[in-house]
Structures are given as C-alpha cells and as structure tokens.
Amino acid sequence: MDRELIAYLDERFGRIDGRLDRMEARLDRMEERLDRVEKRLDGVEDRLDRMEKRFDGMEERLTQAEQQIGGLREELHQTRILMEHQSNNTRQLAEGIIGTNERLDSFKDEMSLQFEHVRGLINPPYSDLNRRLKILESWRERSERDPVELVRERFGTPKGST
DSSP states (O other), X not given: OOHHHHXXXXXXXXXXXXXXXXXXXXXXXXXXXXHHHHHHXXXXXXXXXXXXXXXXXXXXXXXXXXXXXXXXXXXXXXXXXXXXXXXXXXXXXXXXXXXXXXXXXXXXXXXXXXXXXXXXXXXXXHHHHHHHHHHHHHHHHHHHSOHHHHHHHHHXXXXXXX
C-alpha cells in the first residue's frame, strides 16, 4: 500500500477514533445522566408510593367521614322530626291550657252568680235577725234595770225634782 493511502487511512481512522472516543465520552456522560435520571425516577417513584399510601389513607378517612356525615344527616333528620313532634305537643298543650282557662273563667262567673244568689238569700234573714236581736237586747237591758232609772236616762230628770 501506498504511504499516502496509509497516512490518509490513519488520519481517517484517527478522526474516526477521535469521533468514537468523543461519542464514547458522550455516551458515558449520557449514561451518567441516565443513572441520575434513574435515581431521580426512583426517588419520584418512592414519593409516589408514599403519596399513594397517604392517598389510600385519605380515601379511607374520607369514606369514614362520609359515613359519619351520613349518620349526622340521619340524626339531624330524626331531630327535626322530634322537634316537629314537640312543636305539635306544645301547640296541643297550649290549646289545652286555653280551654282550661276558659272553663275556669266560666266556672268563676258561675260561682260568682251562685255566691251572689246565696248572699241574696242570707242577707234578708240576717238583717231581720239583727233587728230582732237588738229588740231582745234592749228588752233584756230594760228588764234587768230599774224602770225609773231607765226613764231618767232616756228622758232626763224632771225639772224641780232632785
């Protein structure tokens, strides 16, 4: 072979070797980068696994919270029903009290009329009894005392007598 050809081929192979060396270096750097990316991806994967576990825990807590909310809704519904029932009971109680008050007022009026009637029946005999008692008391007083003294008290002593 010719020297020129050998030199040319050496130069060409040298350039090719240089290129291959650079490419190999680039590949090594790319491999290092890929290793770093792979490590990062592993870290991301670990974080995703942890997040997935947390999410599962959150889903479980969310389900429990939804169940509690459902229970609270049912309790609220039952409470509303009880309050409506109590409101109806209160209304019935108020109506009963009003009815009782009306009956009491009617009873009071009736009793007042009856008491007035009884007083009307009692007053005439009492006033007559009172008049009769006064007559008896004055008779007794007169019968126990000296009649002359009574006349003097009532009419006074006559003029000229001592």
